[in-house]
Each structure stands twice: as C-alpha cells, then as structure tokens.
Amino acid sequence: MIPLEHVIGLSAILFLIGTVGALTRRNLIVILMSIELMLNAANLAFVGFSRAWGEHDGHLFVLMVIVVAACEVAVGLGIVIALFRNRETVNVEDVSLLKW
Amino acid sequence: MVEAVASTDLLRWIALLPLLGAAVHGVLLGLVRRELPRGLVIALSVGAPALAFVVTLLAFFQLRALPAGTIGLVDEVYTWVGAGRVVAEMSFLFDPLSAVMCLIVTGVGTLIHVYSIGYMDDDHRDDGGFQRFFCYLNLFLCAMLLLVLGDNLLVMFLGWEGVGLCSYLLIGFWYGDRWNAYCGMKAFVVNRIGDFGFLVGIFLLLWALADTGATLDFRELRAALPEIAARSVAVPEWLGGQWRLTTLIGLCLFVGAMGKSAQIPLYVWLPDAMAGPTPVSALIHAATMVTAGVYMVCRMSFLYAEAPGASAVIAWTGGITAIFAATIAIAQTDIKKVLAYSTVSQLGYMFLAAGCGAYSAAIFHVGTHAFFKALLFLGSGAVILAMHHEQDTDKMGGLRKRLRRTHAVFLVGVLAIAGFPPLSGFFSKDEVLLSAWTAEGIPGHQWLWAIGLVTAALTAFYMFRLHFRTFWGESRVPHEIEHHGIHEPAATVLVPLYLLAFLSVVAGFAGLPQVYGDMLGVPESNSLSNFLRQVVRQGEHHVPHSTELGLAGLAILAAVLGTALAWFLYVAQPELPARIRSGASALHRLLVNKYYVDELYDALFVRPLIAISDRVLFRGVDAGLIDGFAVNGSARTVRALADDVLKYLQGGLTQGYLITMVAGTFAVLAWLLSA
Numbered sequence: 001m002i003p004l005e006h007v008i009g010l011s012a013i014l015f016l017i018g019t020v021g022a023l024t025r026r027n028l029i030v031i032l033m034s035i036e037l038m039l040n041a042a043n044l045a046f047v048g049f050s051r052a053w054g055e056h057d058g059h060l061f062v063l064m065v066i067v068v069a070a071c072e073v074a075v076g077l078g079i080v081i082a083l084f085r086n087r088e089t090v091n092v093e094d095v096s097l098l099k100w
Numbered sequence: 101m102v103e104a105v106a107s108t109d110l111l112r113w114i115a116l117l118p119l120l121g122a123a124v125h126g127v128l129l130g131l132v133r134r135e136l137p138r139g140l141v142i143a144l145s146v147g148a149p150a151l152a153f154v155v156t157l158l159a160f161f162q163l164r165a166l167p168a169g170t171i172g173l174v175d176e177v178y179t180w181v182g183a184g185r186v187v188a189e190m191s192f193l194f195d196p197l198s199a200v201m202c203l204i205v206t207g208v209g210t211l212i213h214v215y216s217i218g219y220m221d222d223d224h225r226d227d228g229g230f231q232r233f234f235c236y237l238n239l240f241l242c243a244m245l246l247l248v249l250g251d252n253l254l255v256m257f258l259g260w261e262g263v264g265l266c267s268y269l270l271i272g273f274w275y276g277d278r279w280n281a282y283c284g285m286k287a288f289v290v291n292r293i294g295d296f297g298f299l300v301g302i303f304l305l306l307w308a309l310a311d312t313g314a315t316l317d318f319r320e321l322r323a324a325l326p327e328i329a330a331r332s333v334a335v336p337e338w339l340g341g342q343w344r345l346t347t348l349i350g351l352c353l354f355v356g357a358m359g360k361s362a363q364i365p366l367y368v369w370l371p372d373a374m375a376g377p378t379p380v381s382a383l384i385h386a387a388t389m390v391t392a393g394v395y396m397v398c399r400m401s402f403l404y405a406e407a408p409g410a411s412a413v414i415a416w417t418g419g420i421t422a423i424f425a426a427t428i429a430i431a432q433t434d435i436k437k438v439l440a441y442s443t444v445s446q447l448g449y450m451f452l453a454a455g456c457g458a459y460s461a462a463i464f465h466v467g468t469h470a471f472f473k474a475l476l477f478l479g480s481g482a483v484i485l486a487m488h489h490e491q492d493t494d495k496m497g498g499l500r501k502r503l504r505r506t507h508a509v510f511l512v513g514v515l516a517i518a519g520f521p522p523l524s525g526f527f528s529k530d531e532v533l534l535s536a537w538t539a540e541g542i543p544g545h546q547w548l549w550a551i552g553l554v555t556a557a558l559t560a561f562y563m564f565r566l567h568f569r570t571f572w573g574e575s576r577v578p579h580e581i582e583h584h585g586i587h588e589p590a591a592t593v594l595v596p597l598y599l600l601a602f603l604s605v606v607a608g609f610a611g612l613p614q615v616y617g618d619m620l621g622v623p624e625s626n627s628l629s630n631f632l633r634q635v636v637r638q639g640e641h642h643v644p645h646s647t648e649l650g651l652a653g654l655a656i657l658a659a660v661l662g663t664a665l666a667w668f669l670y671v672a673q674p675e676l677p678a679r680i681r682s683g684a685s686a687l688h689r690l691l692v693n694k695y696y697v698d699e700l701y702d703a704l705f706v707r708p709l710i711a712i713s714d715r716v717l718f719r720g721v722d723a724g725l726i727d728g729f730a731v732n733g734s735a736r737t738v739r740a741l742a743d744d745v746l747k748y749l750q751g752g753l754t755q756g757y758l759i760t761m762v763a764g765t766f767a768v769l770a771w772l773l774s775a
Contacts, residue, residue, distance in 0.1 A: 023759055092754050099752025 007048030014041035028083070028090040032076045039069045102323045103171045103634075110159050111175035111192040111249060114152050114202065118241035121148030125235035135228040145234035146213045149241050153206035159194050160203065171195050171319075171634045174251060181254060186306060186314050193251035193318065197635040200463055200628070201248040201395055204470045208387045209241050211596040215478050216379040218592035219485060233273060233377070240266035244388050248395060253302050253316040256396070260298065260360065263389045264291045270384060271376040283375035290369040294359015301352030308345055322402045329406040346403055350410030353400060354417075357393025363451060364421045367444045368698055374436040378481030381436060386443050386477050387470035394450040394466055398459040401636045405457070412542050415455025419536070419548045422448030424695075426558035430565070431691035434491050435480045438566045442517065443473055445555060449532045452552060456542055458535030459636035460629040464611040465532055467628075468524035471607050472516035475600035479510035482589045482597065483570060488581055493566065498575035502586050505594055507571045509601040514567045516604040518560035519659045521652075524608035526659075529556060530652050531613060537651060538643055549651075553658050560662025568670035615648045 014037055021034030043062045050058025084090055121144050128136060135141075163173055172195030180190040194202070213234075220233050243262025250256035265288075272284030305321065306314045308328045315321060321328075331345040357363070362370035373385045384390070397404060397414065404411050422445045429441035446469050453462040484491055486503055500507040516523040519530075533556070536542075536549040577586070588594070610628045617625025624630055669677050681688045690696070751757075 019762060023755055023762065095754070096752035098750075100747040100750050 004048055004052045007051075008045060011041045011045040011048065014038075014044065026091050026093055028080050028092055029077075031092065032073065032080070035076075036069060036073070039065055102319045104169055105172050105174040105193070105195075105319070106162075106166055106170050108159070108162065108173045108175050108194075110155060110162070111173060111194050112177050113155050114159070114206070115192070115242055115245040115249060117148045117152045117155070118238040118245065121145050122235050122239035122242060125231050125238065129228050129231055129235065133228075135231050138230060141231050141234055142217050145238050146210070146217065148238055149206055149210040149213050152241070152245070153203075153210050156199075156202045156206045160199050163194060163196070163199055172198075176251075185310075186316075188252050188254040188316055190255060191251035191317075192249040192255075194249065195635050196631045196633075197395075197398060197463065198248050200467060200632070201391075202245065204467055205241065205244050205248060205388050208470050208474050208600075209244075209383060211599055212379050212383040212387075212474065212478070213237060215382075215481070215593055215596040216377075218590040219377065219379050219481055221590070229273075233270075236266055236269045236273070237380075237383070240270065240384060240389070244392070247392055251317060251319075253305070253318070253321075256399075257298065257302065260356070260392060260396075261295065263384070263392065264288065264295070264360070267291070267373065267384050267389055270380040271373045273376055273380065277375075280375040283369075283372040287369040287373050290366050291359045294356045294366055297352045297355025297359070298357075301349050301356065304345070304349045304352060308349070318399060325402055325406060328403070343409070344407065346407040347409040350400070350404050350407035351413060353396065353403075354393075354410060354414055357396055357451075358417070359393075360396075361390050361393030361447050361451070362421075362444050363393070363417050363448065364424060367421060367425065368701060370444055371437055371440040371694070374434075374440050378436070378477060378484060381440070382474045382477035382481070385440070386473040390443065390447055391450070391466045391470065394447065394454055394462050397451070397454045398463055398636050401454075401459045404454075408541055411455045411457065413455070414451050415536070415539065415542050415545070415548060418448045418451025418453075418455055419551045420448070421445070422452060422555045423551050423558070424448075426555045426562065428691060428694050429562040430558065431688060433493050433569075435483065435493050435496075435566065435570060436477070436491055438493075438562060439473070439476055439480060442476075442559065442563065443469075445559065446473065446517070449529065449552065449555070452548060453532040453535045456535040456539035456545065456548070458531065458539075460611070460632040461528070461531035461535050463632060463636070464628055465528040467610070468516070468528040468604070468607050471600055472513045472523075472525055472604040475509060475513040475597065475604050476517065478593070478597055478600065479506055479513055482506045482593055483510075485589045485593065486586045487577070488584050490578075490581055493569040495576055495578055495581070496570045497573045497577070498571070499577075499586070500571035503571070503588055505588055506597070509594075509597045510567065510571070512601040512604055514563045518563050518663060519556055519655055521656065522608060524604050524606070526652075526655075527608035527611060527613060530655055531611065533655055534613075534643070534648060534651060553654060556655055557658035557662040560659040561666050562662075564663045564666035565670055568666060572671050573674055613648070615645045618645070 018034045018037030018039075018041060021037065022031050025031055025034065043065050046058040046062045046065070048058075050056065050062075080090055083095065087094065089095070124144055125136075125141065128134070136144075159173060166172075172193055174191060174193050176189050176191040178190050179187060181188040216233065216237065220230055240263060243259045243266055245259070247256055247259025247263060250259060268284045268288040271287050272281045275281045275284075302316065305316065305328070308331055309315060309324055312324070312327055315324065328349070329344065329346050332342050333345050333348055335341065335343050335348075358366045370385060370390065374381050376385070404414070425441045425444035425448065429438050429445065432438045432441060446465070450462045450465050450469070453459075453465060480491075483496070483499065483503065483506060486499075486506070487496065490496075512523070516525040519526045521527075533549055533552045536545055536552055539545040539548070542548065612622070612625040612627075614624075614626055617623065669680075693699070
C-alpha cells in the first residue's frame with residue numbers, strides 16, 4: 001500500500017513541472033503537453049484521495065477530467081495547425097498581435 | 101346623519117356615453133390613422149351627448165318621483181380607491197344640484213355639438229381634424245359629467261382635471277399656429293396653480309377626519325361637519341394667529357375655483373382661451389367648465405356656511421372680478437375677447453352670490469348665463485364664419501342687413517345679458533344683487549351691491565357697444581372679405597342658435613322670484629330655489645316687496661343707462677368715441693392693454709422662472725452638474741486611466757497572462773490557507 005503522502009508528493013512534483021513547462025517553453029505543442037501534465041497531476045491527486053477516503057467521487061472527477069483533456073487537445077491542436085498554416089510558426093512569441 | 105338616497109344604475113350611462121364616443125373616435129384615429137366618414141363621426145359624436153341628455157331627463161323624472169326625505173339617486177359603480185381607511189367609490193350622485201348642472205351640461209352640450217358640425221365643416225386638414233375635434237369634445241363632456249355627478253371629492257377632482265386637459269387640447273386645437281399652442285399651455289399652467297389649492301383642501305379634509313374615519317363623500321362630509329368645524333389651526337400672527345379649520349379648507353378649495361372659474365388673480369387664462377374654435381369657447385369657456393368652481397362652492401356650501409371668513413373672501417373676490425373684467429371689456433375690439441371678459445365678469449357675479457350665501461341664486465345665474473352666453477358665443481361664431489374667420493369688430497359694422505337671423509338671435513342674447521325684463525338675465529342678475537343687498541354677514545355688503553349695480557350698467561354698455569359695432573352703423577368690412585361674400589351660416593349652425601335664444605328668453609321663469617309670483621298669483625313661483633332647497637342653504641332674506649321691486653327698478657335703470665350710452669356713442673354720434681379715445685388716451689391704453697396684468701405676471705413670475713430654469717437649473721444643474729460632471733466626467737476619467745495605464749496590461753503574450761493567472765491563484769491560495 002502506497003501512503004497518501006507519496007501520491008500527493010508525486011502529484012505536486014508533476015504539477016510543478018507542468019506549470020514551469022507551460023510558463024517557460026515557447027513551442028505551442030510543448031505548452032499543450034505541459035497542460036496535459038498538470039491535468040494528470042490533478043487526476044493523480046483525485047485518485048489518491050479517493051483511495052484514502054474509500055469514496056468513488058474522485059474516480060468520477062478523473063473520468064470528467066480525461067474527457068475535458070481530450071476535447072482540449074482536439075481543439076488546441078486544431079488551433080495549432082490553423083496557426084501553422086497561416087503564419088508558418090508554432091512559437092508563442094511570434095503570436096502577439098492581439099494587444100493594445 | 102347621512103341623508104337617505106335611492107340606488108340606481110342609470111347614472112353611469114350619463115358619463116359613459118360621451119366617453120364611448122370619445123373612445124371610438126380616439127382609438128380609430130390613433131390606431132387605424134384613417135378618418136371615419138364624416139356622417140359616421142357626426143352620428144356617433146352628436147348621438148352620444150344627445151343620448152346622455154335623454155338619460156339625464158329619465159334620471160330627472162326618477163328624482164322628481166322620489167319620496168320626501170330622499171335627497172337623490174346614487175349609482176355606486178365600483179370601489180375606485182381603497183387605501184387603508186380612505187375609501188373612494190366610483191360613485192355618482194344625482195341630487196337637485198347635480199341634476200340642474202347635468203341638464204345644463206348635456207342640453208347645452210348637445211346643442212353645441214350640433215352647431216360644431218356646421219362650424220368645423222371647413223376643416224379640411226389631413227390630420228383627422230374633424231374627428232379629433234369631436235373626440236376631444238366628447239371627452240370633455242364625459243369629464244364635465246364626472247365633475248358634476250361625482251359623489252365624492254375624488255371623483256369630482258378626476259372630472260376637474262379631465263376638463264382642464266380637454267380645455268388645453270381644444271384651445272390649442274389649431275396647433276399649427278404657435279400662439280394657439282401657447283394659449284393652451286397658459287390655460288393649463290394657470291389652472292394647475294388653482295388645482296394645487298384644491299388638492300390641499302382635499303388633504304386638509306382627510307387630515308381633519310383622520311381620527312374618526314376619513315371620508316371624501318359629500319353626504320358623509322356633511323354629516324361629519326361638526327367635527328371639522330370644531331377644529332382650528334395656527335396661522336401666522338399677522339393673519340390672526342388662529343383660524344377655524346373650515347375657513348382654511350374653504351379658502352384652499354376656493355383657490356381651485358379661482359383657477360377653474362377665472363377669478364382674480366387667476367383669470368388671465370380665460371381671455372387667451374379664445375384661441376380655440378368658437379364652439380369650444382361657448383361650451384367650455386362660457387357655459388360649462390368655467391362654472392365648475394361655482395358648482396363646487398355650492399356643493400360644499402355646508403362647509404362654507406361654517407366658514408364666514410372664506411365666504412366673505414369669495415363674495416369680495418367675485419364682486420371685484422365682476423367690475424374689473426367689465427371695465428376691460430369696454431375697450432376690447434375682438435368680438436370674442438369682449439365675450440371672454442364678459443364671462444369673467446359674470447362668473448364674478450356667481451361667486452358674489454355664492455359668497456353671500458345665496459347658492460341657489462348662483463346656480464340660477466350659472467344656468468341662465470349658460471344659455472345666453474352660449475348663444476352669444478355661437479352667434480359670434482356665426483359672424484366669424486360669415487366674415488371668413490375675421491374677429492375684429494373694427495372690420496365689421498352694418499352686418500344686420502346681411503345677417504338678419506344672426507342679428508336677431510344675437511340681439512336676444514345681448515338683451516338677456518344686459519338684464520332687460522323679462523329675459524332670463526334680468527331675474528338671475530336681480531337675485532344676485534338682492535343677495536348682496538341682504539347679506540348681513542359679509543363686511544361691506546352694500547358696497548358689493550353697488551359694485552354689482554355699476555357692473556350691470558357696464559355690462560349693458562359693453563354688450564350693446566359690441567352689438568352696435570358689429571351689426572349697426574357703416575360697414576367697415578375690408579374688400580377681400582367682401583369679395584368672398586358674406587352669407588348666413590348653415591342650418592346646423594342656426595338651429596342651435598334659435599333653441600338657445602328661446603331658452604335665454606324663458607329660462608328666467610324657472611327661478612321667478614316670489615315677488616313677481618305674488619303679482620301673477622303663482623304660489624311657490626321660484627321653482628328652482630325650491631328644488632334646490634334640500635341641498636343648498638337658502639339665502640334667507642326678509643325684505644319687503646317694495647324694497648325688492650325698488651332694487652329691481654334700479655337694475656333696470658342701470659341697464660337702460662348703459663344701453664342708451666352705447667346707442668349715443670356708437671349709433672347716434674359714431675365720431676365721438678374716437679374723440680374720447682384721444683382725450684383720455686392714457687385710460688384707453690390702460691383698458692386696451694387689460695391693466696397690463698399679463699405684463700405684470702410676465703415680469704413677476706414667468707420671466708424670473710424662465711431665467712432660473714435656464715441659467716441655474718438647465719445650464720447649471722442639468723448641463724453642468726449632471727451631464728458635465730456626473731455622466732461625461734466619469735466617462736472621461738475612465739478613458740484617461742485606460743489610455744495612460746491600464747491598456748498596457750494587455751501585452752499580447754499568452755504566457756504573460758498565464759503567469760499573472762498562476763501568481764494570482766497562488767496569492768488566493770496563500771490567503772485562504774493562512775486564514
């Protein structure tokens with residue numbers, strides 16, 4: 001039996017890696033992957049708590065998150081492809097037209 | 101104790117029928133925007149008041165058949181206002197007083213509707229003017245009937261405001277001319293000042309009875325009078341320190357009557373109200389609406405009986421208005437202006453009688469005046485039609501040969517108002533003068549009688565001056581009017597004139613004073629006064645017949661003198677008035693300019709008000725404070741802030757937003773966890 005602390009610790013480490021990746025990387029695809037990492041960190045925490053309390057609510061949330069993540073990837077990658085077709089780039093720093 | 105009444109559901113139809121006429125015309129004109137065929141308009145709008153007159157007659161016969169001790173018919177339709185302990189029914193009362201008024205309103209009203217068919221026939225504008233006119237006229241009749249039939253002060257006030265609205269709409273009926281629209285507004289605003297006093301009077305009544313059960317019902321008020329009469333109010337030291345509440349209420353209500361019935365100082369709107377079509381002047385501004393104040397004072401006569409101070413104010417206001425307006429009428433040349441000032445003067449007579457406690461004499465004069473003044477206005481309308489809308493008597497003269505019938509009926513009206521026996525004006529004016537002579541309770545009542553007598557002479561003078569200048573002497577008609585031809589008006593115009601002339605001759609016998617009744621061997625000859633006895637207090641005078649006849653003789657003498665002077669100046673020596681004019685030019689200018697009262701009000705009230713509204717309220721408060729500071733100021737501040745600072749937050753870099761979001765989330769988390 002893995003103790004809850006370990007699960008939460010892993011989840012926190014994964015979340016931090018995802019956050020830093022999303023904040024620092026310039027490639028849109030990598031940023032999307034980092035967001036997936038954050039979502040899965042949250043999933044891990046849900047499952048861990050669910051096991052610890054002996055309730056099923058957490059599992060349900062995980063299923064929801066997976067669905068949302070799938071949708072997000074579908075939409076996100078679609079946007080990336082559309083962007084690449086128009087601007088021939090996936091670098092976020094080159095996509096900053098929408099400002100004052 | 102509240103007087104007994106009999107219940108009926110007939111009365112609502114008297115007020116409802118004209119309302120239906122107005123509604124059909126108004127809704128069709130407003131929604132369909134097409135004028136109905138004229139025949140249909142005439143059938144609907146003349147049919148409604150005619151039917152209302154028939155219903156009134158039915159109610160009148162029911163009233164006469166009531167057993168003794170039952171004062172009238174009551175029709176309770178529904179509870180209109182139920183606010184806590186204040187309950188006002190939409191309820192109509194048909195007692196002798198409202199019966200007389202109702203018969204006058206529907207009877208004269210119907211005749212004037214018929215007359216309007218002919219008078220408005222040449223109105224061919226494309227805004228549905230013909231139908232709009234009859235819509236307003238029917239609406240007016242409905243409001244006026246609410247006023248006289250109302251069983252409580254609130255229903256009366258509804259009608260009171262309704263007639264004011266219709267008066268405004270009809271004065272400005274030909275709104276294409278800005279002057280007409282201005283006159284309508286003037287009438288409305290001046291009336292509003294009076295209405296304020298009327299409302300305060302109503303509130304004071306409610307306040308006075310707040311502890312024992314507030315009511316506005318006339319019969320209940322009458323029963324509760326001892327409670328109101330027992331109270332007094334504190335007033336400023338220079339007014340005496342302590343007044344009876346009835347006096348204060350009576351004065352407040354009379355302020356309303358001053359506005360509606362054109363008494364000094366609120367009479368200024370009535371002469372300008374002549375800007376409306378002539379049938380309107382006849383119906384609203386001579387026969388019915390302007391008598392509403394007199395009716396109200398008579399309706400509340402039980403209160404005025406307990407308010408001798410207020411009664412004295414009414415009598416003196418009436419007397420001064422009567423002579424003041426009569427002197428102005430002497431110098432006017434516009435045919436309708438003369439009649440307008442004559443109306444103000446005659447209304448003064450009515451208040452003189454009402455103030456002296458002779459309420460039935462006041463109502464008598466309301467009735468006879470309604471007949472002969474409507475006749476005079478409609479007659480002047482016939483002249484105006486024949487003259488192609490020229491109203492200045494300077495451009496008339498010698499019309500009696502060309503408008504024989506109009507001349508004849510106009511002469512009847514002039515004789516009636518001048519007070520020649522046995523026409524109606526003689527009897528009613530005599531009753532008024534007699535009431536002043538015998539009113540012991542009014543300070544200086546003999547002076548009031550003298551004022552009334554002088555006014556009678558002035559009335560005869562200015563009416564015959566008008567008559568002679570219009571119908572006698574050399575023709576002064578300009579060529580362009582001559583060119584169009586001067587013809588007698590249509591039958592719809594003439595027939596109402598004949599009927600009104602007949603009524604002007606015989607109406608006096610409805611209230612024949614007992615002194616003449618004794619001569620003719622008729623007991624109880626003053627049937628009007630006897631009829632009204634249950635509702636209004638009688639002017640109880642015990643003068644010997646010889647005195648009464650002597651006073652009447654003096655009144656006849658005054659009328660003859662006025663007439664003779666008018667004959668001498670305008671027929672026998674027509675060059676003399678011009679010489680008098682140049683001899684007393686200052687006095688003439690004063691009279692022609694109506695004592696400069698309009699100019700005085702303009703300088704005292706209108707222009708300061710406009711100046712304050714424009715400079716302080718409009719430019720200062722509205723444009724400066726609200727628009728400038730509050731609305732535009734906040735918009736300017738937000739824009740400046742956004743332009744200089746806030747817009748740079750929108751950097752365009754997605755990760756910039758993201759880092760802000762993460763930092764914000766951590767900040768919120770830290771705050772939540774630390775708590």
